[in-house]
Amino acid sequence: MxxxxxxxxxDGEFKRFSYDGDLNISxxxxxxxxxxxxxxxxxxQGLCGSCAMVINSQPKLACQTFLSDEIMIHEYxxxxxxxxxxxxxxxxxxxxxxxLYDDLLECEQWIxxxxxMNYDEIDFEYEMSLCLMCxxxxxxxxxxDGNDFVGTPIAVSxxxxxxxxxxxxxxxxxxxxxxxxxxxxxxxxIACEDVCPMEIQTQRAISKMNKKAVWKLWQLIDRD
Amino acid sequence: xxxxxxxxGLAGLSAAIKASELGASVxxxxxxxxxxxxxxMAMGGINAALNTKGxxxxxxxxxxxTINGGCEINNPKAVFKLTNDAPKIIGWLEKLGVSFTxxxxxxxxxxxxxxxxxxxxxxxxARTGKQLVTTLTSHCRKxxxxxxxxxxxxxxxxxxxxxxxxxxxxxxxxxNTSEIRxxxxxxxxxxxxxxxxxxxxxxxVLNDGYATSKAFMQGVTLANLEMIQFHPTTIKTTNxxxxxxxxxxxxxxxxxxxxxxxxxxxxxxxxxxxxxxxxRDVVSRGIYKASNAGADEVYLDITHLDEHTIKVKLDEVxxxxxxxxxxxxxxxxxxxxxxxxxFMGGIKTDENHKTNIEGLFAAGECSCQYHGANRLGGNxxxxxxxxxxxxxxNAYSTNIxxxxxxIRKSLENEQKLFDSWRDGDEKNIVEAENELSDIMNASMGxxxxxxxxxxxLQKLNVLxxxxxxxxxxxxxxxxxxxxxxxASACIKTAIERKxxxxxxxxxxxxxxxxxxxxxxxxxxxxxxxISFEGLDD
Numbered sequence: 001m002x003x004x005x006x007x008x009x010x011d012g013e014f015k016r017f018s019y020d021g022d023l024n025i026s027x028x029x030x031x032x033x034x035x036x037x038x039x040x041x042x043x044x045q046g047l048c049g050s051c052a053m054v055i056n057s058q059p060k061l062a063c064q065t066f067l068s069d070e071i072m073i074h075e076y077x078x079x080x081x082x083x084x085x086x087x088x089x090x091x092x093x094x095x096x097x098x099x100l101y102d103d104l105l106e107c108e109q110w111i112x113x114x115x116x117m118n119y120d121e122i123d124f125e126y127e128m129s130l131c132l133m134c135x136x137x138x139x140x141x142x143x144x145d146g147n148d149f150v151g152t153p154i155a156v157s158x159x160x161x162x163x164x165x166x167x168x169x170x171x172x173x174x175x176x177x178x179x180x181x182x183x184x185x186x187x188x189x190i191a192c193e194d195v196c197p198m199e200i201q202t203q204r205a206i207s208k209m210n211k212k213a214v215w216k217l218w219q220l221i222d223r224d
Numbered sequence: 225x226x227x228x229x230x231x232x233g234l235a236g237l238s239a240a241i242k243a244s245e246l247g248a249s250v251x252x253x254x255x256x257x258x259x260x261x262x263x264x265m266a267m268g269g270i271n272a273a274l275n276t277k278g279x280x281x282x283x284x285x286x287x288x289x290t291i292n293g294g295c296e297i298n299n300p301k302a303v304f305k306l307t308n309d310a311p312k313i314i315g316w317l318e319k320l321g322v323s324f325t326x327x328x329x330x331x332x333x334x335x336x337x338x339x340x341x342x343x344x345x346x347x348x349x350a351r352t353g354k355q356l357v358t359t360l361t362s363h364c365r366k367x368x369x370x371x372x373x374x375x376x377x378x379x380x381x382x383x384x385x386x387x388x389x390x391x392x393x394x395x396x397x398x399x400n401t402s403e404i405r406x407x408x409x410x411x412x413x414x415x416x417x418x419x420x421x422x423x424x425x426x427x428x429v430l431n432d433g434y435a436t437s438k439a440f441m442q443g444v445t446l447a448n449l450e451m452i453q454f455h456p457t458t459i460k461t462t463n464x465x466x467x468x469x470x471x472x473x474x475x476x477x478x479x480x481x482x483x484x485x486x487x488x489x490x491x492x493x494x495x496x497x498x499x500x501x502x503x504r505d506v507v508s509r510g511i512y513k514a515s516n517a518g519a520d521e522v523y524l525d526i527t528h529l530d531e532h533t534i535k536v537k538l539d540e541v542x543x544x545x546x547x548x549x550x551x552x553x554x555x556x557x558x559x560x561x562x563x564x565x566x567f568m569g570g571i572k573t574d575e576n577h578k579t580n581i582e583g584l585f586a587a588g589e590c591s592c593q594y595h596g597a598n599r600l601g602g603n604x605x606x607x608x609x610x611x612x613x614x615x616x617x618n619a620y621s622t623n624i625x626x627x628x629x630x631i632r633k634s635l636e637n638e639q640k641l642f643d644s645w646r647d648g649d650e651k652n653i654v655e656a657e658n659e660l661s662d663i664m665n666a667s668m669g670x671x672x673x674x675x676x677x678x679x680x681l682q683k684l685n686v687l688x689x690x691x692x693x694x695x696x697x698x699x700x701x702x703x704x705x706x707x708x709x710x711a712s713a714c715i716k717t718a719i720e721r722k723x724x725x726x727x728x729x730x731x732x733x734x735x736x737x738x739x740x741x742x743x744x745x746x747x748x749x750x751x752x753x754i755s756f757e758g759l760d761d
Contacts, residue, residue, distance in 0.1 A: 025462045035654065036695070040256065042428045044463045045544065047354065048260040063463055064547055090400050098377070101257065110366040115321030119330060125323040126349055129358040133259045161362070164321045 004073055006030065008037060009082040010092050023073065027055055027062035027081065031093075039093035046197060049132025052139070053093050054082040059139035061197045084139045086146050097135050103150040107177040109157045112167035121163055128160040128205055130198040137192035137202065149185035152192040152202050154178065159205035162212055175213035182206075183214050226409025227619050228253060228394055230381045230435055233261030234353070234605060235414035235588025237360040238612025239619075243412075244372035246620040251407050253376045253396050255430055258361045262416055262428035262589075263608065266353030267469035267540050269335060269345035270317075270609075271602035272310035276331040281342035283307050290603060293339040293503045294568075294596020295726040296741055297448070300759060301575035302593040306603075306610050313609055314346055322359045324348050325537075335537075336474040337601040339503035345602040350469065350540035353605060360609075380699050381435045384411060384442050384584065385634045390624050391584035392631055395638045397699060404642055406635040408626060410583045410619040413439065414612060417567040417589040418449075420703075421711050422668075423661030424464035425564040426455055434703040436570055436590050437710035445580040446746040447592040448569035449710075450717040450728045453599055454670050456507040457524050458563030461548040465563035468524060470601040472541050473500040475533055477526040479507070480557070481514045487525070490514040505598040505726050508562035512670055515561070523557035562670060566604065568595040568727065569717070572745060577615035583624040587611030597726025642698055648691020653700055656692050660704075663687070664711055668718060673732045677719045684712050713752045717744045720754045 003020040017034050028044060028051055031037050039062070040050040046064040055065050056072045056079060072078050087095035118125065131153055138144040138151040158178050165171050186206065193202040227243045229236045232254035240250045254261075273286040286307040291298050314332060318324065325347055327333040334343040348355035367373040378400050385392045385406065393408040416431030440446050456479075457472065458465040473479075479500050480487035491510050492499045500507065515522045526534060526541070534542050534554050545553045571586035573579055573593050579586055588608040595603065651659075667680035688708040694701035721744055723737035724730050742756040 022462070029462050040260075042256060042260040042430045043262070043265050044424070044429065045265070045461075045466050046547065047265050047351075048428070050256060050260045096400075097257075101377075105365055105369055108369065110362045110369075111321060112366075114319040117318075117330075119326065122323050122326060125321075126355065129323055129355050130351065131358070133257065157362070160323075161321075 002077065004067070004077045004079060006034065007078065007080040008093070009080075010037070014080070023067040025067055027053075027065045027067070030067060031062065037093060038091040047132075049134030049197070052084060052134035052136050054084060054139065056080055059084060059136035059195050061134065061136075064197070084135050086138050086144055087135060097133065099146055100133055100135060100138070100151070100153055103154060103181070104157065107150060107154050107158070107181060108170065108173050109154065109161060111161050111165040112170040113165055115164040116166050118163050124204070125160045125163065127200055128156050130200055131156045132198060134197060136195045136197060140191035140195040142189050142191065143185050143187055148181065150181045154182050155209050156200060156202060156205045159208045162209070178209050178213045183210065225249065225620060226251065226407070227412065227616065228407040228409055229412045229414060230254070230394065231261070231414035231416060231588065231590070232258045232375070233263035233414065233416060233588060233608065234356055234360065235608040235612040236412070237357070237364050238609045239412045239414055239587055239616040240373050241360065241364055241367060242613045242616035243620055244367040246616065248616075248620050250367070250373040251376060252364070252373055253379045253381065253407065255378065255380055255399065257377055258357055258364070260428070260430065261357065262431050263605070264354040264357050265427065266605050267350050268337060268471040268474070269347035269352045269602045270314070270356070270605040271337070271340070271344050271600065272314045272346055272606065273307065273342070273344055274311055274314060274332060274334060274346065276327070276329070277334055277343045279342045281344055283310070285342060286310065286344060289340045290594070290600055291596070293598055293600040295598060295736070296596065297725065297743060297759065298596035299575060299593040299743075305575055305614065306594050306607060309610055310606055313606065317356065317359065320359050320363050322348060322355055335471060336501060338470055338473065338501045338507065339600045345474065347471065349536070350471065350538050356605060356609070381415065381438070382638060382702065383438055384444075385631055386442055386581060387627060387630050389443075390582045392624060392627055395635060397642070399699060402642070402698070404635070404639055406631050408631055410622055410624060411585070412612070412615045412619055413571060413584070413586045413590055414588045415590045418570070418710065420657070420707060421660065421664050421714065422564045423658065423665070426458055426465055426467040427565070431589070432703060432707070433710060434706055437706035438702070439571060439584075440713065440746070440748050441706060441709060443581065443748065444584065445572045446570060446713065447572035448597070448717070448744050449714040449746055450721050450744060451568035451597050451726060452564060452668060453504055453566040453568060453727050454508045454562035455565035456504055456511055456562050457560040458565070459544070459549060459558060459560055463548070466544055466548060467563070467565060468541055468544065468558060468560060469538070470504070472524060472526055472538055475526070475537060476529055477524050479511065479522060479524055481520050481522050488514070503598055503600060508670060509729065511560070511562055518561060521559050522561060524560045525557040526553050527555060527557060566599055568592065568597065568599050569744070572743070576618045577611055578618060583622055585615040585619050587615040597728060645698055645701060647693050647696060647701070649693055650690040651692055653692050653694045653704055656687065656690070656704055659687055660707060660711060664714070667715060671729045671731050672718050673730060674719060677715050680715050681712060684708060684715070688712070709748070709752070713746050713748070716752050716754055717746060720744065
């Protein structure tokens, strides 16, 4: 048992709590024990992305972040917990992620045709379908500010759909939306890949989309 | 035609997509986005007799296995449709773009699952549910862009609007703004299982069972509430009990306990033909017995499988063990025990997913028709998608006259209740929820008996009469009071079914009794009424 200080950002200010107990617990369990703090959760096992928050300055899923693994706790007996900063706060640690979903709609992230079967790309498509929409990637991104830039979820989603779509008009739309709303804003900090809880290789998605939607030479060689 | 779908997991998504394709204007109402639904947690796969493995599998076999697994109290007409439509559903999902794992011939690969002799479970890596949700969400987005589906995220179902046995719509509350509004039109409930009754189960905490409990109190018939599946292999973590997919056994995982310093593979010894792939209720009981009711540790051993299988086909098992147990399953067996996983019972529907109230339909885990006394692994994803589609088709062909003044009055009444509600001061809601789950876990476990069940009812009666402090949250206030009623209904069904069958095992009635080869029906008219109905009634 070790007593630690828990700093939680509520209404823009840090409030201090103390916790004295087993450190081999997740942050969601810690929040449950403290009580009275609102946050989103659903699966409690790292599969749904609801509980993304900023823990010791890193965007993470609270349900799979253990106190015992946090260096700040070992060094300073301290943990800070904040809501994701790139979204409006609803209450306490609960945020409104609707912008992410509005952007998926705006960028027409679907296919119009029956899906083309790409046997060589199944593993890639599987990986890109793992996106939780948790928001960790855009939280870590130095360029995402919730305005024009749509963020990595669009690149990840589009990189799968662009191989499955055979409707040429919609294929053009998928490319154009990427070229307009993602490409000019991303400076390849690779922060998104570093923090993705599903370990999606976001740079593969971005490279593929750049190749298919932006770089003219590639499009001359590899028309589709 | 307005169709209101409550819940945005696979059943709700399928219903919304299908209803909008037919031409309905769909409202999709849910507390959070589809990515957070319980459906994403389903790992193992989805059953369909595709017969691509040269085993002579057939729809008839799938039907027979489902009925046998359900201990012959499934709705046979519903199972017939389910199993018949399963291959078509896989074809539909492929067209939509689900990245199913493929075999060497390029076919959708199939794996072995419990209660089935044939490889019949299509899968996408170790995260089949997630892959299905991603694809259906993308497809639903297209409908949203065209104005055919409108999502209401952050909204909680409050009540149905029912007049003269007809459902005219529903009332919901926005959790963030407390806005209360009526949604006119037919209703499809796809609100998931009754997890909250047991505290934390292997499923989502969002699936609290409130919609089912409220519908019940408004006259909707429920069925088979005593049939609660304990998944054989769950692990204990500080978050909750987390499920280890049946695919681990499908790929060759073995169960053992240590006896005299050696592993004893009890399932292989007791059931030489199927071994670890007996239906879940049988495996769970095997674990219970082999462990001396939990006194000894039971292990799931996959260390003999090759590393590629564990890290690719069972990657979620690997990740869960590494993250939550700090245990590498490539080298060490996994300590497991059965845990509450799935509710076979729920809102009673016929094979068309119609409830006893005209204009009200139910699909997915909140509904009861396919699974009888025990669900086979791989049939839940199938049942959710199939149920959503069938419910949508039938909702679209059911016309209920709109009664604007009654709907307005219902909304006003709900608003009055909201405006006038007051928190109680006798018991904090967290304590009340903990007491509720303690009562349910103690009495409605894998083995039940009259004394425990009766004792639980008495404790519930005390709890029911207390004024709960819901910390100012109206939804929590209405939820906890309804769940007390639903919990009582569950326990009463377990008392009335005086036999052992599937997931319902009575230590005081250990035999299966043919007289109970029936559906348990539960109705509410101020009192909970239990009856048994023939399967074809």
